[in-house]
Amino acid sequence: MNQTTTRISGEEIARQKDFCAQIKAMNAPLPARPLAFVDTYGCQQNEADSERIRGYLTEMGYGFTQDEAAADVIVINTCAVREHAEQRVLGNVGALTHTKRKNPNQIICLCGCMMQEPHVAEKIRQSFRHVDLVFGPHVLWRFPELLWRIQTRRGRIFETPDEPGSIAEGLPVRREGTVKAWVSIMYGCNNFCSYCIVPYVRGRERSRRPEDILSEVRELARAGYKDITLLGQNVNSYGKDLPEDVDFAWLLREVNAVPGDFLIRFMTSHPKDASERLFDAMAACEKVAPHLHLPFQAGNDRVLRAMNRGYTREHYLGLIRALRARIPDIVLTSDIIVGFPGETTEEFEDTLKVLKEVRFDALFTFIYSPREGTPAARLPDPLSREEKAANFQRLVDLQNAISAEKQAAYVGKTLRCLVDVVSEDPRHNLNARTAGGRLVHFSGDPALLGSYVRLKITGASTWALFGEPAD
Numbered sequence: 001m002n003q004t005t006t007r008i009s010g011e012e013i014a015r016q017k018d019f020c021a022q023i024k025a026m027n028a029p030l031p032a033r034p035l036a037f038v039d040t041y042g043c044q045q046n047e048a049d050s051e052r053i054r055g056y057l058t059e060m061g062y063g064f065t066q067d068e069a070a071a072d073v074i075v076i077n078t079c080a081v082r083e084h085a086e087q088r089v090l091g092n093v094g095a096l097t098h099t100k101r102k103n104p105n106q107i108i109c110l111c112g113c114m115m116q117e118p119h120v121a122e123k124i125r126q127s128f129r130h131v132d133l134v135f136g137p138h139v140l141w142r143f144p145e146l147l148w149r150i151q152t153r154r155g156r157i158f159e160t161p162d163e164p165g166s167i168a169e170g171l172p173v174r175r176e177g178t179v180k181a182w183v184s185i186m187y188g189c190n191n192f193c194s195y196c197i198v199p200y201v202r203g204r205e206r207s208r209r210p211e212d213i214l215s216e217v218r219e220l221a222r223a224g225y226k227d228i229t230l231l232g233q234n235v236n237s238y239g240k241d242l243p244e245d246v247d248f249a250w251l252l253r254e255v256n257a258v259p260g261d262f263l264i265r266f267m268t269s270h271p272k273d274a275s276e277r278l279f280d281a282m283a284a285c286e287k288v289a290p291h292l293h294l295p296f297q298a299g300n301d302r303v304l305r306a307m308n309r310g311y312t313r314e315h316y317l318g319l320i321r322a323l324r325a326r327i328p329d330i331v332l333t334s335d336i337i338v339g340f341p342g343e344t345t346e347e348f349e350d351t352l353k354v355l356k357e358v359r360f361d362a363l364f365t366f367i368y369s370p371r372e373g374t375p376a377a378r379l380p381d382p383l384s385r386e387e388k389a390a391n392f393q394r395l396v397d398l399q400n401a402i403s404a405e406k407q408a409a410y411v412g413k414t415l416r417c418l419v420d421v422v423s424e425d426p427r428h429n430l431n432a433r434t435a436g437g438r439l440v441h442f443s444g445d446p447a448l449l450g451s452y453v454r455l456k457i458t459g460a461s462t463w464a465l466f467g468e469p470a471d
């Protein structure tokens with residue numbers, strides 16, 4: 001058991017809430033309610049973190065705006081996984097010099113994984129002088145105190161301690177919707193895949209206590225949430241650091257036993273830790289969505305070894321067979337990296353073979369992006385940009401063909417779907433999800449939001465299904 005996980009005390013969180021109250025009192029004399037703009041890049045964990053930032057801001061008395069120029073406080077929650085996201089953040093932060101020039105009292109805060117990279121924090125310090133507050137994921141729970149210090153003393157604050165990470169319970173949460181909710185079950189990652197920055201910026205794996213997770217799920221079910229996603233970088237290692245003898249398969253069964261009519265989703269699973277015990281639990285739990293997102297990254301064993309993934313292609317394929325034996329209609333999705341340093345085009349073709357063998361419903365595909373400080377960034381990378389782009393295109397074309405075929409097979413079926421979005425699109429004003437997570441567009445009464453409807457699938461494209469109410 002890992003004894004080092006620090007749990008932030010209730011008194012510490014109460015102290016943060018005192019800072020919220022002090023900021024609220026400071027803002028009270030303002031002629032209008034102060035406004036905050038919160039922008040989120042990257043993964044669902046970041047979305048969940050932003051819900052906590054919004055929760056704190058709500059306690060401070062802030063309303064929310066989508067307009068940077070109208071905001072008194074701007075918070076940008078950043079992602080470091082690939083360079084493209086980083087460039088977008090830097091571009092958008094650069095543009096905020098204009099809003100700040102118009103409103104010099106505007107407070108600009110940057111947080112999230114990118115801020116935990118020393119070279120990025122240094123760049124912000126030197127070249128983005130309009131940014132007031134920079135803080136990393138480890139100190140998110142101290143956001144009220146940091147904002148209070150900015151508001152009372154001005155001057156800039158950089159708070160990005162490099163630590164294994166802690167667990168803070170009891171932060172206020174302001175969720176975006178009323179249908180879908182994220183529940184973090186663990187934080188951090190111990191896997192050190194050689195291309196990935198996450199373990200360096202989010203610290204070591206640490207699990208929330210089962211009773212804290214279960215009481216959050218109970219509350220969400222009582223509040224009427226219908227789609228609950230359990231989050232962690234590697235949910236399959238849940239519980240390894242806890243004194244209780246628990247694992248993720250056990251947790252799934254416990255969450256499944258919470259009363260209510262809701263679906264349970266989870267991400268992300270690592271193939272090295274996915275077990276038949278997990279598949280048994282998925283098959284046995286009626287609330288667990290028939291969907292597994294199981295990133296395989298590459299189909300060649302040498303490349304998988306160089307990525308430090310800890311499994312072979314055969315092991316991965318065996319997992320898929322074991323899962324399909326239990327849940328034949330399981331929806332499968334995966335992540336793939338094309339152009340890992342040293343991956344030859346021949347090795348890349350092993351990835352295509354896995355696609356043909358598994359026939360995923362959908363894929364998230366990425367071109368390798370070197371991350372400073374990771375081992376892969378130091379490897380020789382002889383394949384040209386053009387060759388990588390060509391391989392990437394072959395991958396996308398193959399998957400699109402498979403997705404289109406799999407989607408077409410839904411046509412004519414009638415499925416129970418959860419209506420989760422009211423859209424502006426006049427052709428089909430509602431979006432729903434099948435239990436397996438496939439998107440269905442249809443037209444209907446917006447009051448259906450948050451309810452289950454039986455939809456007859458009438459059409460399909462690569463990305464979406466089209467349907468109509470069956471009764």
Ligand code: 5AD
Binds near residue numbers: 368369
């Ligand atoms: N370059 C490209 N893709 C990456 N991912 C993680 N790190 C990198 C990187 N350096 C992808 C992986 C992971 C997903 C969340 O992002 O496929 O599963």
Ligand code: SF4
Binds near residue numbers: 191192196199
């Ligand atoms: Fe990154 Fe690998 Fe951890 Fe996923 S399992 S967050 S890819 S190091």
